[in-house]
Amino acid sequence: MMYRSALLASAALLLGACAPRAAAPAPIVTASTAVSGVSYYPQQTGLSWSYVPEGEEIRNPYVLRATGPTLLGSTPVQGFRLTGRGVDRTWYRSVSDAGVLLHGFTLPGATVTITPPWREYPTAGTFAPGLTWSGRSTLNILDSAGKLRQSVEVEYRYTVLEQRTVQVAGKTYRVWVINRQISGSSPELFAPSQNLWFSPYLGEVRTPEALLLIGTNFQSGNRP
Numbered sequence: 001m002m003y004r005s006a007l008l009a010s011a012a013l014l015l016g017a018c019a020p021r022a023a024a025p026a027p028i029v030t031a032s033t034a035v036s037g038v039s040y041y042p043q044q045t046g047l048s049w050s051y052v053p054e055g056e057e058i059r060n061p062y063v064l065r066a067t068g069p070t071l072l073g074s075t076p077v078q079g080f081r082l083t084g085r086g087v088d089r090t091w092y093r094s095v096s097d098a099g100v101l102l103h104g105f106t107l108p109g110a111t112v113t114i115t116p117p118w119r120e121y122p123t124a125g126t127f128a129p130g131l132t133w134s135g136r137s138t139l140n141i142l143d144s145a146g147k148l149r150q151s152v153e154v155e156y157r158y159t160v161l162e163q164r165t166v167q168v169a170g171k172t173y174r175v176w177v178i179n180r181q182i183s184g185s186s187p188e189l190f191a192p193s194q195n196l197w198f199s200p201y202l203g204e205v206r207t208p209e210a211l212l213l214i215g216t217n218f219q220s221g222n223r224p
């Protein structure tokens with residue numbers, strides 16, 4: 001009897017070893033960029049921010065990614081790409097402690113270049129209530145073939161209103177509240193007047209398009 005039991009156990013082990021097994025899933029190729037630190041004006045390749053429109057539920061976010069150095073024409077710039085909900089738009093900036101300059105951006109089927117580039121942010125660390133900066137630029141709208149479709153003269157003015165503590169999506173941030181006014185442009189390109197919230201070493205908590213930050217893929221040391 002013991003001999004028969006041993007044979008049955010051995011047979012069960014052999015059958016188990018021979019039974020077909022589900023194949024392990026094939027590995028998925030992914031790519032990422034390690035970020036060792038975040039600057040005052042965050043621009044390191046690989047950073048990302050998630051946003052939802054103000055007043056909406058937290059789902060189906062837009063994602064803004066710092067895509068790294070590129071060229072706009074022959075000008076070296078940094079790319080920032082926003083995707084989600086059918087949107088695919090890229091802004092081209094130069095970013096340093098000297099400030100942030102906007103050189104252009106994309107529209108569906110078109111690219112807009114800005115000459116001279118306009119200043120979105122001042123020298124790092126100079127924010128104070130009442131600080132203003134302004135300028136005048138030409139927006140050249142080019143079609144997908146690079147042909148000029150339209151030129152628009154715009155004037156812009158930024159005013160720092162105050163520093164404030166805000167809560168967004170359950171998180172607390174210390175932000176600078178900045179008003180941006182633009183004249184000479186159609187509302188489809190820019191709202192005439194809009195407030196945005198900026199937090200150093202984090203980025204925009206509220207964008208000029210009224211999108212609110214709900215998450216990032218990095219840690220900022222600027223939360224209270």
